[in-house]
Amino acid sequence: MADILVVDDQDRTIALCQRVMPEHRWMGPARSWADGRAHLSRHGPPDLVLLDLHFDLPAEHLLGLPAEPTPRELRQAQRTQGAEILAALRERWPDLPVVLMTARGEGLERMADRLHAQEYTYFLDDEDLDARALRAQVEGILQARRGREQEGPIYWGRTLALRRIRQRLSVLARGRLPVLLGGPTGTGKSLIARHFVHPRSRRKGRFVAVDLSTLPRDLVAAQLFGAVRGAYTGSVADRKGAFEEADGGTLFLDEIGNLGEDVQRMLLAVLQERVVTRVGDTRERPVDVKLVVATHEDLGELVQQGRFRADLYMRLNPAATVRLPPLEERRDDLRPLVRFVVERIGAEAHLVELVEEYRARVGLPVGEADLGLQAVLGDDLPPARANRQLLLLPPRTLALLDAHRWPGNLRELAMTIENAATLALAEAIEAGRPPGVGPAQGRADVLQVRPKLMRDLLQATAPAGAADQELDGVPRATVEITPAADTRAASQELERQVYEQLFFRTGGDFSAMAATLLGDPDGALRVRNRFNALGLRATDLRPQIE
Amino acid sequence: MRLEQVPPDALDELVEQLGDLRHDLGKYVCFEARFLPPDPDPAALRAALRADLLQTRRRGDEVESAWALWRRLRPAMLDGDPGVTALDRELEALEAASLDGSPAALAVVAARAREVARGCRTLHARARARLEPLDG
Numbered sequence: 306m307a308d309i310l311v312v313d314d315q316d317r318t319i320a321l322c323q324r325v326m327p328e329h330r331w332m333g334p335a336r337s338w339a340d341g342r343a344h345l346s347r348h349g350p351p352d353l354v355l356l357d358l359h360f361d362l363p364a365e366h367l368l369g370l371p372a373e374p375t376p377r378e379l380r381q382a383q384r385t386q387g388a389e390i391l392a393a394l395r396e397r398w399p400d401l402p403v404v405l406m407t408a409r410g411e412g413l414e415r416m417a418d419r420l421h422a423q424e425y426t427y428f429l430d431d432e433d434l435d436a437r438a439l440r441a442q443v444e445g446i447l448q449a450r451r452g453r454e455q456e457g458p459i460y461w462g463r464t465l466a467l468r469r470i471r472q473r474l475s476v477l478a479r480g481r482l483p484v485l486l487g488g489p490t491g492t493g494k495s496l497i498a499r500h501f502v503h504p505r506s507r508r509k510g511r512f513v514a515v516d517l518s519t520l521p522r523d524l525v526a527a528q529l530f531g532a533v534r535g536a537y538t539g540s541v542a543d544r545k546g547a548f549e550e551a552d553g554g555t556l557f558l559d560e561i562g563n564l565g566e567d568v569q570r571m572l573l574a575v576l577q578e579r580v581v582t583r584v585g586d587t588r589e590r591p592v593d594v595k596l597v598v599a600t601h602e603d604l605g606e607l608v609q610q611g612r613f614r615a616d617l618y619m620r621l622n623p624a625a626t627v628r629l630p631p632l633e634e635r636r637d638d639l640r641p642l643v644r645f646v647v648e649r650i651g652a653e654a655h656l657v658e659l660v661e662e663y664r665a666r667v668g669l670p671v672g673e674a675d676l677g678l679q680a681v682l683g684d685d686l687p688p689a690r691a692n693r694q695l696l697l698l699p700p701r702t703l704a705l706l707d708a709h710r711w712p713g714n715l716r717e718l719a720m721t722i723e724n725a726a727t728l729a730l731a732e733a734i735e736a737g738r739p740p741g742v743g744p745a746q747g748r749a750d751v752l753q754v755r756p757k758l759m760r761d762l763l764q765a766t767a768p769a770g771a772a773d774q775e776l777d778g779v780p781r782a783t784v785e786i787t788p789a790a791d792t793r794a795a796s797q798e799l800e801r802q803v804y805e806q807l808f809f810r811t812g813g814d815f816s817a818m819a820a821t822l823l824g825d826p827d828g829a830l831r832v833r834n835r836f837n838a839l840g841l842r843a844t845d846l847r848p849q850i851e
Numbered sequence: 852m853r854l855e856q857v858p859p860d861a862l863d864e865l866v867e868q869l870g871d872l873r874h875d876l877g878k879y880v881c882f883e884a885r886f887l888p889p890d891p892d893p894a895a896l897r898a899a900l901r902a903d904l905l906q907t908r909r910r911g912d913e914v915e916s917a918w919a920l921w922r923r924l925r926p927a928m929l930d931g932d933p934g935v936t937a938l939d940r941e942l943e944a945l946e947a948a949s950l951d952g953s954p955a956a957l958a959v960v961a962a963r964a965r966e967v968a969r970g971c972r973t974l975h976a977r978a979r980a981r982l983e984p985l986d987g
Contacts, residue, residue, distance in 0.1 A: 315909060317879075317902070321886050359874050361910050377867075384870065432878055432972065436886045 306330060306679055306687060307447050308351035312341045312390060314360045318406070318431075322355070325436040326443065327688050337366040338390045349637045350401050353446060354394070355429075358387035358407040368393060391426065398465075402446050406431040458496055460645040462638035470627055471501075478505035482622045483576070483596040485604070488629030491714030494599040497629070498557040506595045510554025515547045518560035525568050527584045529558075530575070536585025548581045548592045555595040561621070562602040562613065573617045596621075632711040632718060639706060642715070644680045646722040647696055651678025656723075659730040660694050666737050667749040669694075678726065681751070689750045696726055701756040701824075709763050721762050725754045732758075801839045805846065808836070813847055853932045854977050862982045865926065869975040872924045877971030879907045880917050881964040893954040900950055900960055917967065918946040926974075934977070938970045 311319040311333040319334045332351060335341035337360065345351075360383055364370055367382045368389035374382065382389070387405055394403065404427045429442055461471050474497065477484045484502055486494040495514065503512040520528055527537065531546030547556055564572065575581050576596070580589040598621055605623065607613035632639070650656055660678060665671050670691055681687065681697045698706070711717055729752045733739060739749040804818070811817035815836070819828035836843070857865055883899035884891075891899075907917040915923070921942045929935045941963050948960045 317882060317909075321883065325886060380867070380871075384874070432873075432968070434885065436888075439886075 306681075307353060308332060308348075309353045309355060309443070310335065310341070310344060310351040311355045312336075312338075312387075313355070313357040313406075314362055315357070318355065318357065321436075322439065322443075326440055328690065329443075330685060330687065336360075337362055338368050338386075338393055339366065341390065341394070345398075349640070350398050352402070352450065353443065354401060354403045355443075356387050356390060356394075356403055356405050357431075358405060359384050360386035362386065402427065402450055404429050404442065404446065406434075458649060459493065459500055460638070460642055462635060462641060464635055464637050466630060467635065467638070470629065473625075474501060474627055475505055477625055477627070478502040478595075479507060481595075482625070483598060483620070485621045485623055485626045486597065486599040486629060487603075487626050488601065489631045489714060490601045491716035492629035492631060493715050494629060495557065495559055498555070498597040498599065502595070502597050503555040503557075506555055508554050508595055510552055510594075511550060512555045512557065513547050513551035514557040514559065516559045517563040522565055525565065526571060529568065530571060530581045531583035531586075533583050533585040536583070540585070543583070546581060546583065548575060548594060549590060551594045552592050553594075555597060558596070558598045560600055561598040562600045562604060562607055564613075566614070569614045569617050573614060573620060576617075576620045632714045636707075639718075640682050640703070642718060643682060643698065643706065643722055646719050647678055647680035647726060650719075650723045650726060651694075651696075656726060656730070659727065659734070663730050663734050663752070664694065664749075666734055667739055669749050686748070686751060689748060693750070695751045696729065697751050697753045698725075698759075699753065699756070702754050702759045705756060705759045705763060721759075724762050725759060726752075728758055728762075729754045797839060800835075801841060804832075804836050804839055804841055808841070808843070808846055813843060852928060852930065854929055854934070854974070855981070857928065857978075857981070861928070862978065865928065866975070866978045866982050868924070868926055869971075869978050872926070873971045873975040875908050876917060876920045876924060877968045877975075879903065880967045880971075881961065884961050884964060893957060896954070896957050896961065897950055900957065900964065903964060904945060904950070904960075916946075917964070918942045929974075932974075934970055934974045938967060938974075941967050941970065 307329045309322070309329050309331050311322065311331060313319065313334045314336045316334060319331050322329075323331050332348070333341075333344065335344050341354075360367070362383065364374055364379055364382075367379075367386055369386075370382045371378060387407065391403055391405060394401065406429045427442065427446060429439070461467050474484070478501070484498075486497065488494060499512055499514065515528060517525065523537070526532075527540070527544070527546065529546050529548060531544055531549055532540050533543045534540055575592070578589070579593065580591050582589050604613055604618055604621070608615045608618050632642075635642075651660070656678065661671050678694050678696055681695050682703055683698075683700055686695070686697065713720075733752055739747055739751060807818045807821060811821075815829035815833045816826040818836075819832045820826040822828075822832060833843075854865075881903055883902045884896065887895055887899055904917045906914045907920055908915045921938065925938075926935065945960065945963050945967070948963070949956070950960065952960075
């Protein structure tokens with residue numbers, strides 16, 4: 306299922322698309338660039354944009370018009386408005402696939418400079434369009450895009466920063482120089498080394514990974530460079546090190562900042578001379594490896610502190626360091642990442658088994674869900690299909706994901722989603738029926754990740770000090786309890802803090818407070834009564850509202 | 852006047868006018884019917900034809916039928932051109948046709964709508980073909 310935004314001043318294209326391809330989520334129509342821009346800002350970029358060329362709009366809604374247009378200029382701007390919108394779109398989303406719906410002979414050649422007809426712009430002759438042609442075009446583009454994006458377990462996402470990183474890594478992978486990957490833990494450095502850099506290095510040898518944070522310090526040298534029999538206690542035979550194992554291939558050294566001074570010196574020698582000497586040996590053996598190193602630390606700072614050799618640092622090609630951003634900086638990618646993770650884990654054997662067990666329990670055909678598990682984010686459920694099982698994350702569950710800070714980054718997200726899917730399946734299997742309430746509306750093909758389940762999962766992985774974060778829109782409060790304290794008073798104090806913070810945040814709107822606290826904006830009176838019972842006075846607090 | 856007799860200085864304006872005709876009438880006169888399967892359900896075909904012919908162009912609350920659009924956008928300069936005459940005939944027949952008829956009658960209406968789309972496209976293409984050598 307893909308998100309497709311229709312930008313068109315008419316309703317009928319989207320209506321037809323919905324009829325012909327109900328498996329996708331069709332959004333819009335955005336009737337002008339202002340509408341489209343607002344939609345993109347609110348929801349992020351979709352998987353595809355279907356853009357009409359001709360917009361019958363008044364002058365104030367058109368792009369690219371002179372200040373006081375003549376009737377003819379107005380008509381021409383209407384006829385080619387799609388090209389203006391495309392140009393505006395390309396400034397912010399240069400590689401978002403856009404299908405421009407236009408008939409041959411509408412004078413496209415005159416707007417060539419505005420069409421940005423590079424790899425991601427497609428033309429659809431909509432005069433002879435029928436259901437089959439439309440489906441073929443849309444599916445073809447989506448499939449090509451999936452092929453580009455889904456490189457093994459890596460989701461590059463839609464942010465420009467990640468796309469630039471991808472391009473840069475493609476180039477660095479082919480060169481002879483080492484690749485230095487930075488960024489916080491859990492951002493996918495190891496996945497990228499294994500599934501992106503190594504395949505693109507065009508090397509025939511193996512990919513070998515060594516995590517330097519888990520190796521006992523006195524064994525690091527032998528692990529990396531090999532050792533001869535008797536070189537150290539317990540060394541009963543000659544053995545190759547990681548460099549020799551990776552000869553002709555790629556060697557990935559994770560957490561390079563953990564290397565001790567002696568091994569740093571040995572590594573420098575290997576990088577300079579391209580030979581390794583096994584521990585306890587004198588014979589030099591030539592090695593040819595593509596070296597990829599990663600660290601969550603700032604190596605430059607370690608050099609300043611004297612903990613990392615400056616000459617080794619310079620050999621690691623620091624000028625071309627690729628820093629992978631934390632998930633916090635990829636908020637646009639959060640939802641597509643959730644979809645991506647659900648699709649991937651849906652193919653894992655243990656989840657396939659659970660899905661089949663669930664389907665058998667609720668009377669759905671078993672062995673036919675060949676489209677696997679697909680995520681639905683929000684409350685816009687697509688129609689049921691026999692060959693797929695949906696995992697619904699309703700708006701309140703999504704709000705929890707949005708509010709979380711993801712200190713463990715992609716790794717944490719993947720684990721959370723896998724846990725959520727597994728537990729949602731386990732709950733439904735145990736109940737022996739689909740979720741009977743909420744947006745799933747009792748549909749057997751829809752599993753649901755309830756907000757409570759997600760809240761529990763996120764709390765379990767929340768870092769220390771996360772108590773001041775908010776969950777599900779409700780502010781967090783803290784109170785110190787001494788051994789002799791009255792716990793009822795402490796509980797009331799916590800409640801009072803939450804009510805007070807919400808009062809300020811909502812500008813003193815009790816309906817909005819009720820919507821957050823009770824999930825029911827009509828509960829304003831109840832909230833107001835409790836507010837007063839907690840000793841809070843709206844008249845005292847209102848002057849403090851900013 | 853036949854299209855081939857239109858003076859060169861009037862061609863620019865005519866091409867634009869025929870472009871509007873091709874887009875507003877030609878594109879939408881069989882827009883929904885095209886998306887139906889080859890042997891459509893008569894009720895679905897009837898609904899599609901109603902939308903295509905009675906609400907061919909929609910601008911907000913304003914709706915124009917195919918024949919109303921033709922009257923508004925008809926290139927008066929081309930009175931006597933066989934392409935325009937053929938379109939006159941097809942639109943007149945469409946306006947008179949009943950959309951409550953048998954499946955066979957509906958199929959005839961759908962064929963006429965497709966003919967209108969083709970006629971609009973051909974007129975525009977002929978005008979552009981005359982203009983392009985002048986541009987070149």
